[in-house]
Amino acid sequence: MNTVLEVKNLTKFYPEVKAINGVSFSIEKGICFGLLGPNGAGKTTTIEVIEGIVPPTSGEILYRGKSRGARFREEVGIQFQNTELPAFLSVKETLETFRSLYGRKSDMDELIEICYLQEILNHDNRKISGGQKQRLLLAMALANDPELIFLDEPTTGLDPQSRRHLWDIVRNIKAREKTVVLTTHYMEEAQILCDIIAIMDYGKIIAAGPPEKLLEEQCSGTAVILHEHIDEKTLNSIQGNWVRMKDGVEIYPENLNDCIKTLMNLGINLSKMTVRPQNLEDLFLKLTGKRLRA
Ligand SMILES: Nc1ncnc2c1ncn2[C@@H]1O[C@H](COP(=O)(O)OP(=O)(O)OP(=O)(O)O)[C@@H](O)[C@H]1O
Ligand SMILES: [Mg+2]
Structure with a gap:
């Protein structure tokens, strides 16, 4: 094992809130930890x-x-959750300025290529889009050719295409045997990018491990989604759990076939029913009783 980072019993208490309340984990080289x-x-x-x-x-x-x-x-790169870019500089000038601050540097051409910056190199920082800004911030975090990279919500607020672009960059970084620590609200992103995830709530880690393993162990069933009102008596007649949604209900049945049979026997319209495997969002709901995202 080649442990890059070890965190033991970490706490951070503010007068009003225990922002970190006893967190421990370790991160091996070359993984993406979420x-x-x-x-x-x-x-x-x-x-x-x-x-x-x-x-x-x-x-x-x-x-x-x-x-x-x-x-x-020297060996760490950081992309903050909120960062203002220097005004009146182009993307290229910004990157060059950041690289000049470090003894150890990434190759400029490689940085531009990895972060897909070719087409915006001469654009003014104030005139780039949200997705382009995130790619530049990522390039800035990589300017010192770091071994360990922290990305705080690199894709929040991005459109699906820009988000996929960012995922490609993270995969590229990982392919270079760098270690990535990222935070995210998006369970899909965590499932796709992260080798290990730690789910946090109220300053504590409530579950940790490889996403597939966590799901297999704790949330391996299916979710049945119905976009209509179904009364409580009917829902309680199905073996399993259920939760009301804004426009319907999600059922986590113990046995999918039995659940569908029950719904059919009760004459419920299944034409708009969706069935999907349970995911990290469902795991979070199971562990905390609330949704990851409102
Ligand atoms: N400087 C501070 N002073 C007091 N409380 C703080 C400070 N910074 C953070 N907190 C509180 O600590 C808790 C954790 O905040 P933190 O920013 O770490 O959350 P987060 O998981 O990153 O949330 P988000 O997904 O919104 O970015 C919150 O209750 C926040 O209000
Ligand atoms: Mg945050």
Whole structure:
């Protein structure tokens, strides 16, 4: 095992809230580690404490088995959740400025290629789109050719195409045997990109492991989605759980065939029914009783 990062019993208490409430995990080299959780779960605080931007209340953080020192600062790349780009600079000038700050640097052409910046190199930072901005921020986080990269919600607010672009970049980074720590609200993203995820809620990790394993162990059934009102008595006659949605109901049956038979026998219209495997969103609901995203 080649452990890059170890976090032990981390806490960060503010007067009003325990933003991190006893978090421990370790991350092996070359993986993508995802912190997943709703707003306010403590994801940003956790990575900012690890990055050394926010002091912890207590706990220990080791980088390659040692306390974080000069080597950590040199070998880490950070993309913050919110970053203002310098005005009056082009994309290329911004990247060159950032690279000049470091002793150790990524190859400029490679950075441009990995982050798909060729077409916007001479654009003014103030005139680039949200997706282009995220790609530039990612290139800036990679300017020092880091071994360990922190990405705080790199795809929030992006359209599906820009999000897929970002996923390609993260895969490219991983293919270079770098280690990535990312936070996200999107369970699909976590399932696609992350080798290991830790689901956070109220400052604690409530489940951790490879996404497929977590699902297999705790949430391996199906979800039946019906876009109509079904009364409680009917729902309770089905073996399993159910939850009301904005415009219908989601049922997590113990036996899918039995559930569908019951619904048919009750004369319920199944023409708009959707059946899908359970996912991380369902796991979160099962663990906390609430949805990951409102
Ligand atoms: N500087 C601060 N002072 C006081 N409370 C803070 C501070 N920073 C964060 N918090 C609180 O700590 C908790 C965790 O916040 P954090 O930003 O880590 O959440 P998050 O999981 O990143 O959420 P989001 O998904 O919205 O980015 C929240 O309740 C937040 O209000
Ligand atoms: Mg955050």
